[in-house]
Amino acid sequence: MMNVIETRKLTKSYGKYEALRGVDLTVKQGEVYGFIGPNGAGKSTTIRILLGMLRKDAGEAKLLGGDPWQDAVALHQRLVYIPGDVTLWPNLTGGEVIDFLGRLHGKINSSRRKELLGRFQLDPKKKCRSYSKGNRQKVALVSAFLSDAELLILDEPTSGLDPLMEQVFQECIFEVRKQGKTVFLSSHILAEVEVLCDRVGIIRQGKIVESGTLEELRHLTRTTVTVELDKPTNLKQLQGVHDVTQKDEKWRFSVDTNAVDAVMNALAPMGIKSLIAEPPTLEELFMRHYGDKHEGKELN
Numbered sequence: 111m112m113n114v115i116e117t118r119k120l121t122k123s124y125g126k127y128e129a130l131r132g133v134d135l136t137v138k139q140g141e142v143y144g145f146i147g148p149n150g151a152g153k154s155t156t157i158r159i160l161l162g163m164l165r166k167d168a169g170e171a172k173l174l175g176g177d178p179w180q181d182a183v184a185l186h187q188r189l190v191y192i193p194g195d196v197t198l199w200p201n202l203t204g205g206e207v208i209d210f211l212g213r214l215h216g217k218i219n220s221s222r223r224k225e226l227l228g229r230f231q232l233d234p235k236k237k238c239r240s241y242s243k244g245n246r247q248k249v250a251l252v253s254a255f256l257s258d259a260e261l262l263i264l265d266e267p268t269s270g271l272d273p274l275m276e277q278v279f280q281e282c283i284f285e286v287r288k289q290g291k292t293v294f295l296s297s298h299i300l301a302e303v304e305v306l307c308d309r310v311g312i313i314r315q316g317k318i319v320e321s322g323t324l325e326e327l328r329h330l331t332r333t334t335v336t337v338e339l340d341k342p343t344n345l346k347q348l349q350g351v352h353d354v355t356q357k358d359e360k361w362r363f364s365v366d367t368n369a370v371d372a373v374m375n376a377l378a379p380m381g382i383k384s385l386i387a388e389p390p391t392l393e394e395l396f397m398r399h400y401g402d403k404h405e406g407k408e409l410n
Contacts, residue, residue, distance in 0.1 A: 117169065120133040120156070130152045133318055137309075138292075141292060142287055142295060142308050143295065145296040151314055152313050153296050161191060173261075174260065188261060189263060190215075190263070193265050198249060204241065204248075212256055226252045226255055230248045243269070243270035247269060261291070307324070320395070331398060333364065334364050335364070335373070335385065336385070336386045337384065338359050338361070343380060350373060351365055352365075
């Protein structure tokens with residue numbers, strides 16, 4: 111498969127401030143790639159360079175095989191972009207905006223348009239000036255999923271949506287992935303990224319600090335175990351076990367990845383009544399790299 115997005119040693123500075131310090135990214139055709147990081151980490155700067163809105167200082171950036179800066183017009187015919195706060199023409203209706211944006215990508219599929227309006231529960235007859243933030247996002251999302259674009263670049267696309275609409279959004283992402291389209295998703299909703307993304311890149315202070323599938327990244331944190339035992343003994347002394355707590359008859363602790371087998375073998379003679387092993391979440395991976403009070407610590 112071709113690389114739809116590829117950057118090598120991408121750098122960008124604003125005066126003395128280094129926004130990007132050698133960003134290396136590879137997004138393959140047909141995958142959903144999660145791009146996560148806190149405010150100021152370099153997410154928006156990276157996206158603006160990929161869209162040809164900002165010129166890089168050094169390094170390489172390729173988008174759909176072209177140069178984002180020199181080939182911006184041609185590339186934009188093959189992609190759609192949704193920012194975290196959509197601005198629309200106030201005197202147009204939502205339907206008029208959808209139709210206008212749809213014509214930029216060719217012929218509009220009227221049945222698909224009707225389907226998406228229903229799924230997102232959007233009234234297309236209202237003027238855009240009367241829309242809430244969530245409804246403005248819906249206009250952009252309907253337009254994006256109505257298009258035949260090869261690449262969707264989504265920067266906090268569900269901002270302002272309620273949980274029901276977030277579920278509809280996720281369903282639409284699964285559909286476009288089945289169609290072979292590529293999605294580059296920047297989001298702070300870690301559960302959303304965890305559900306949708308094939309691979310994840312964590313950016314911190316202008317550098318990619320971790321990249322890979324969720325399974326490949328899970329080695330960075332510990333597995334959480336909740337167990338009820340007949341004869342619990344010396345749990346705190348087991349090699350690789352941390353943060354042991356007890357509530358009623360259940361014990362809860364975290365286990366280093368390389369010690370899981372040994373700990374399970376040690377628990378068996380204690381008489382296991384029930385056991386739940388929870389793999390580390392993306393939030394734990396994220397907090398490993400961000401937040402001073404969590405730096406260097408494991409979360410329960």
